[in-house]
Amino acid sequence: MSRKITRRKFMATTAAGAALATTFKFPTPAIAQGAPFKLGLLTVKTGGLAQGGIQMEQGVLTWLKEHGNKMAGRNVEFFSADTGGKPAGTKTKAQELIERDKVDVILGPLAAFELLAIDDYIEQHKTPTLSLAGADDLTQRRPNPYFLRPSACSSQAMHVMGHYAAKEMGKKKAITIDWDFAFGYEQEGGFQAAFEKDGGCVVKKLWTPLGTPDYTPYIAQIADCDVVCQGFPGGVPLRFLKQYANFGLKYPLVTGETGGDDALLHSFGDEAVGQISCCPYTLDLDTDGNKRFIAAIQKQFNVVPGFYAAGLYVNCDVVEAGLKAAGGTTDNKEKFMAALKAVDLKDTPRGPIKFDHLGNVVGDFYVRVCEKRPNAPYGLKLWNKTVKTYKDVSQFWTWPEKEFLAHPVYSRDYPPLKKC
Amino acid sequence: MTFWLLLTVNSITFGGLLFLLAAGFSLIFGLMRIPNLTHGSLFMLGAYFGATFAGGMLAITFNFWIAVLMATILVAIFGTVIERFLLRQLPGQQMAQVLVTLGISFIVADFCLMVWGGDPVRVDTPESLTGFIRYGPLVFPHYRLAVIVIAAVATVALWLLLDRTRLGAMIRAGVDDPDMARVVGIRVSQLFTIVFALGAGLAAFAGIIGAPILSVYPGLDQDMLPLALVVVILGGSGSLLGSFVGSIIIGFIYNFGQALLPELSYFVLFLPMLVVLIVRPQGLFGRFVP
Numbered sequence: 001m002s003r004k005i006t007r008r009k010f011m012a013t014t015a016a017g018a019a020l021a022t023t024f025k026f027p028t029p030a031i032a033q034g035a036p037f038k039l040g041l042l043t044v045k046t047g048g049l050a051q052g053g054i055q056m057e058q059g060v061l062t063w064l065k066e067h068g069n070k071m072a073g074r075n076v077e078f079f080s081a082d083t084g085g086k087p088a089g090t091k092t093k094a095q096e097l098i099e100r101d102k103v104d105v106i107l108g109p110l111a112a113f114e115l116l117a118i119d120d121y122i123e124q125h126k127t128p129t130l131s132l133a134g135a136d137d138l139t140q141r142r143p144n145p146y147f148l149r150p151s152a153c154s155s156q157a158m159h160v161m162g163h164y165a166a167k168e169m170g171k172k173k174a175i176t177i178d179w180d181f182a183f184g185y186e187q188e189g190g191f192q193a194a195f196e197k198d199g200g201c202v203v204k205k206l207w208t209p210l211g212t213p214d215y216t217p218y219i220a221q222i223a224d225c226d227v228v229c230q231g232f233p234g235g236v237p238l239r240f241l242k243q244y245a246n247f248g249l250k251y252p253l254v255t256g257e258t259g260g261d262d263a264l265l266h267s268f269g270d271e272a273v274g275q276i277s278c279c280p281y282t283l284d285l286d287t288d289g290n291k292r293f294i295a296a297i298q299k300q301f302n303v304v305p306g307f308y309a310a311g312l313y314v315n316c317d318v319v320e321a322g323l324k325a326a327g328g329t330t331d332n333k334e335k336f337m338a339a340l341k342a343v344d345l346k347d348t349p350r351g352p353i354k355f356d357h358l359g360n361v362v363g364d365f366y367v368r369v370c371e372k373r374p375n376a377p378y379g380l381k382l383w384n385k386t387v388k389t390y391k392d393v394s395q396f397w398t399w400p401e402k403e404f405l406a407h408p409v410y411s412r413d414y415p416p417l418k419k420c
Numbered sequence: 421m422t423f424w425l426l427l428t429v430n431s432i433t434f435g436g437l438l439f440l441l442a443a444g445f446s447l448i449f450g451l452m453r454i455p456n457l458t459h460g461s462l463f464m465l466g467a468y469f470g471a472t473f474a475g476g477m478l479a480i481t482f483n484f485w486i487a488v489l490m491a492t493i494l495v496a497i498f499g500t501v502i503e504r505f506l507l508r509q510l511p512g513q514q515m516a517q518v519l520v521t522l523g524i525s526f527i528v529a530d531f532c533l534m535v536w537g538g539d540p541v542r543v544d545t546p547e548s549l550t551g552f553i554r555y556g557p558l559v560f561p562h563y564r565l566a567v568i569v570i571a572a573v574a575t576v577a578l579w580l581l582l583d584r585t586r587l588g589a590m591i592r593a594g595v596d597d598p599d600m601a602r603v604v605g606i607r608v609s610q611l612f613t614i615v616f617a618l619g620a621g622l623a624a625f626a627g628i629i630g631a632p633i634l635s636v637y638p639g640l641d642q643d644m645l646p647l648a649l650v651v652v653i654l655g656g657s658g659s660l661l662g663s664f665v666g667s668i669i670i671g672f673i674y675n676f677g678q679a680l681l682p683e684l685s686y687f688v689l690f691l692p693m694l695v696v697l698i699v700r701p702q703g704l705f706g707r708f709v710p
Contacts, residue, residue, distance in 0.1 A: 045533070045538075046529060046530070046533065046638065047638060047639045047642065049639075050533060050538035050639070051538035051539050051540065051637070051638070052538075053538065054533075054537065054538040055538070180682075207682055207683075208678070208682070209678075209682075209685050209686060211639065211642065211643045212643075212678070213634045213640070213643045213644065214430075214434055214633065214634065214674075216426075216427075216430045216434075216675065217427060217430070217674075217675045217676070217678040217679040218678065218679070218682075220423050220426045220427055220430070220679060221423070221679060234540075235538075235539060235540030235635070235637040235638075236540075236637075238540045238542060238635050238637075239540065239633075239634055239637075242542070242633075243633065246545075246552065246563070246564075246633075247426075247552065247559055247560075247561065248552050248554075248559040263539070264539070264540075266539075267539055267540055267541065267542050268542075269542060269544070
């Protein structure tokens, strides 16, 4: 069902692209004349994670429309697959994209546990995969040579947040609350490690099952701290923050890229005011690349983009740059992958990015505070205002790579709670 | 102490919400002998409709309570349509009917995604019920207390309907023994429509009443349906008392289980259901084995 609609949308974009191409005559390398470049997207369009998943697709479609449906001069054939936000569905859909549709590159999936489900599979089939999902170890202790992460690994923004909470906000005792799955563990693990490195202490870690309608039983356990770190994905921050405020809790809230996502600003109410978030993308980044991106997605979908849409748009930027560097061909997978990893872009919507040798992004991270702004752009009433930018943040934060990788990956019980 | 008190009150609130959802589910299960798998979708649909009326998405913004009423009626009509035009086409084929309800739940989920998109929709707490009461160190939102009152009123109204009216007597007869009810001249198939509409309306009512607490988002249906199922299996299908007791028990288990045994929160939720199925398959207050 959803697939059909996407195809139709794709046909429309293709037609528009073809029309554009005949009018303007893009300079194309000779090799690119033949087969189209096949771009696959694993996203979530049904269920609880659909909010982010739909934006991911909007990010890609916006990019394609803006570039006349061409990448490095080759026509793009776009395949979008709905994983349902479940690891098993992700595996099936990845097989469909790789074996039936024979895609050259996969964008997505959305969630860390989905990505873990296709880790081995994409490596076997040597299909370059660019995701915004977490699953830190894919670019750390068990690097997948066919995986590239232009957004951020799960803990990357939270390292910054942990540091900011301890050093800039001067907080000492934190409680973390997150979903009981890989992305949650890695986010809060990153927060704890960086927060404690700078003198803070995490006193309690709360894990909630996925799909919890009412967070009150957990909110009731939040006491005796001076900052709370939440890392909920999708639309969950909306109801968590509301329930948190309903019970009169006043401890300041900090969060990563999903918990304060710009795309949620129009849904949030007063309860979100004051929340501090750290994100690899921010709506108020004042660069040409970001303005172009916002204008394009506003025109096409009339939405305020957030981390998910921007992340996938950046992924497309990276694929195009890699494809160009590889001479427009993906026949030699190793060469194409090496070209992708060598990509160094200056003006993406999220700012300049490059990659470390493990395939994870080194880029800027923005700490924002959510505030009321009566005349905010795009018809918003709330606004995430950047208060500090951290340049060229790597996935290892300030630790030397060797030391960082000697620790186990962040998990439910690592780093452990310590007495303080 | 505060912690225990807060969880206790919240357990009753959540139990009340569950009762509104599960009462209709239980009656439909009891009378038509099918678990209505669209019940979560009706809950979600009610919440979305209510949010649309109350949230200013239309030209006029309605008062919250009027929005509640409109959403309830709309979804009750939708329930009537499902029963009349779909389930009615498959008389006596319970497996086929269950599959139809499952199919409708997928359609409703996609419909909601198309109309309201993937972003969560916030529903503001009605003006008069914002804020919270403070009793010593205990803080509790007004609205959650109001939900308890609403659920209590609905419970009494439903009990009066089922226990004191002719229609209620007919429904009870149909639940107990549909064949015998037919023999004495009760048009059981007509009751199906009434009960289905009533159940759908109640689910939608629960959805919009719960919306200021839970917000409305894609996947809400799948979060709520299992809870309704657990309540009804625990309490026994077709029994109002069963739904009531089951809802309160699950409300408590849900809250205390998640707070005290977070690692086992799903396990403790389904454990009582398992025990009941083994020891007393008809449920605590049920009359027949589904």
